Each structure stands twice: as structure tokens, then as C-alpha cells.
Amino acid sequence: MEGTQENGETSVEERVNPPASGLSKTAQKKQLKQQRYEAKKAEKKARMKEEKKREGERKRKEWEEKLASVTEEERSKLIESRKGMRKERMEKRSEERGKKIQRLNEAKEKGQNIVIDLEFSHLMTASEIHSLVQQIMYCYAVNGKCETPGHLWLTGCKGEMESQLNRLPGFDKWIIDKENGSYIEALQDRKDNLVYLTADSETVLDDLDLSKIYIVGGLVDRNRWKGITMKKAQEQGIQTAKLPIGNYLKMSSSQVLTVNQVIEILLKFLETRDWKASFFQVIPQRKRFEADSEPNSEAKSEEHQGEEDGGESEEEDYQSERKKKCIEATSDG
Numbered sequence: 001m002e003g004t005q006e007n008g009e010t011s012v013e014e015r016v017n018p019p020a021s022g023l024s025k026t027a028q029k030k031q032l033k034q035q036r037y038e039a040k041k042a043e044k045k046a047r048m049k050e051e052k053k054r055e056g057e058r059k060r061k062e063w064e065e066k067l068a069s070v071t072e073e074e075r076s077k078l079i080e081s082r083k084g085m086r087k088e089r090m091e092k093r094s095e096e097r098g099k100k101i102q103r104l105n106e107a108k109e110k111g112q113n114i115v116i117d118l119e120f121s122h123l124m125t126a127s128e129i130h131s132l133v134q135q136i137m138y139c140y141a142v143n144g145k146c147e148t149p150g151h152l153w154l155t156g157c158k159g160e161m162e163s164q165l166n167r168l169p170g171f172d173k174w175i176i177d178k179e180n181g182s183y184i185e186a187l188q189d190r191k192d193n194l195v196y197l198t199a200d201s202e203t204v205l206d207d208l209d210l211s212k213i214y215i216v217g218g219l220v221d222r223n224r225w226k227g228i229t230m231k232k233a234q235e236q237g238i239q240t241a242k243l244p245i246g247n248y249l250k251m252s253s254s255q256v257l258t259v260n261q262v263i264e265i266l267l268k269f270l271e272t273r274d275w276k277a278s279f280f281q282v283i284p285q286r287k288r289f290e291a292d293s294e295p296n297s298e299a300k301s302e303e304h305q306g307e308e309d310g311g312e313s314e315e316e317d318y319q320s321e322r323k324k325k326c327i328e329a330t331s332d333g
């Protein structure tokens, strides 16, 4: 009998004759795939850095040639005009930054509270923690661009997770609530309003309620820890809900999304109050069946950036291996 099983569990043969590395064949295959993925990612990063450097050099040379080809007077004009453009750009950027800070402060006062529960770091590998940190960074950036941002909380933020977050440039200035302790302690006076979002809940979320605080499990686990957030919420006696994906899309396998996808969907919904548009804008097209009709293709580049920067690309590969696909729900959806 072959050593690995479709469900990823260790077979009888593997239990009797464990491989020398101590890892099951499935785990070895996954590890190899992860290593290949990391190597490819590093290679791409180095290539892009090199391209950016070349492009900078090309532009600088072009500019110098331009200056050398004109009279002294024209040269001064060109330099002044360039300085003016740069100043304008910086002023615009600082104005946008000011507006963003204002929106985020307003959201802190009266916006939708969204918690990322970081109490699972002991269940993740260093690279999974890194991936989660990238997802959080991406969520914060997307939230900052929203007209109606939410207010993000990071709870259970300690250890390796906290160290990695602290290393992000500007993290100390983020307009969020960061707690070392659990959301249960930090928000104990609002326990009745806590809603843990989990794909395993039987309750379907039909709307977002400002008085509620939605919790997203900070976990990159390639669904290794199935049902862990549902179990946690049940043990704590707090409400749970799942996204209404099934009402709008049909998926042939799991409806478990990544942290950044869930948060982006919540943010899109805050803006549009339209679940279908939110799902279509955030759930990558390649995860959807060709028959999907896309109501609005806006924000595509942003969503792909998110996957590149912080998405669980490995999980997505894993899901596509299982031929994950979804089709637009029909009326029976």
C-alpha cells in the first residue's frame, strides 16, 4: 500500500516504517513544495530589485543627457520644474496621509471593530507566522485606503508574532488597538457582542452590526487545525458566524478563506453593503469556476497584490490541488 493517504493522514505503512527524517511522505512533499515556493519567491524578489535598480539608472542617465543637451537657461528651468513637481507630489501625499489618519481615528471612535486573534502563534511555523504578519500588514494598508475603514484590533499579540510585527516599518504609529492579552480580557465588558467568524459556524452572517465586534482567527494553517476557532468560541461561550459565501457562490470544497481575504471582504461590505460584490472583488478569480459572471472587476490589481504580499499562496496551491472551484449560486444556492 502507498504510504500517503488522500486526506493527508499517516498511513499504516508510514506508522510501521516511519521515514528517516521523521516526517510522513505527505509532510515531506509539503515541505519540499514550501521550500520550492520560498526559493521562487526569493528569486522573484531579487529579480524585481535588480529591475528597479536598472530602471532607476536608466532614468537618471536619461535626465542627465537631457540636461546636457540644452542651454544653461533651459537647464535651470528644467531643474526648477522638476523640483516643483516633486514638491506637489509630496504635498499631495501628505494631504492623503492626513485624511487617512482622520478616517482611521474616526473609525476608532465609532467604526466597525474587527479583531485579529493572535493567540495561535504556537501552532504555526516561523514561515506561517511571517505569512500572517504580511497579511496583517496588507489588511492595515487596505483599511487605510477605505472611505469607511474599520477599527482593527490585534489581541494576544506577544512572542514571535509581536517581534515580527514590531519589525514592520512604522508599526508603532499604526492606528489600531494592540493587546498582549486575549480579546476576552480586553473586551470583557462587551463579551455578549463578540462574534467569532468561523467557516464552521452554523449561523450565517447576513449583515454587519456596529455594536458587534467581529473576530477573525489569526491563523495560517493550511487547514491543519480544522475547527479550532469554532471550538474555542464554543468553549468561551461567544457567538459565531460564517460569511454568507454559500448564498452567492458555490464552492466544490472548503469555504475557508485567508485572514486578509476575510478582512477585505468585511471592509468591502462596509463600503458597499453588497456581499456578492464583496466576494467577487476579493476571492481570486482563479479560485472560481469559469462560469462566474463578475459584476464588478474593480480592485483586481489590489487583490492580486494582496495574495502576492500576504496571501497564503501555498494554501491556495493546496486548495487548487483539491480542485477547489466555485460557481455562482443558482436560486437553490
Ligand SMILES: C[S@@+](CC[C@H](N)C(=O)[O-])C[C@H]1O[C@@H](n2cnc3c(N)ncnc32)[C@H](O)[C@@H]1O
Pocket: 196, 197, 198, 199, 200, 215, 216, 217, 218, 219, 220, 221, 222, 223, 224, 225, 226, 227, 228, 229, 230, 241, 242, 243, 245, 255, 256, 257, 258, 259, 262
Ligand atoms: C485560514 S483561516 C483559519 C482556519 C482555521 N482552521 C479555523 O479553524 O478557523 C483564518 C480565519 O479566517 C476566518 N474565516 C475563514 N473563512 C471563513 C468563512 N468562510 N467564514 C467566516 N470566517 C472565516 C476565520 O476566523 C478563520 O479562523
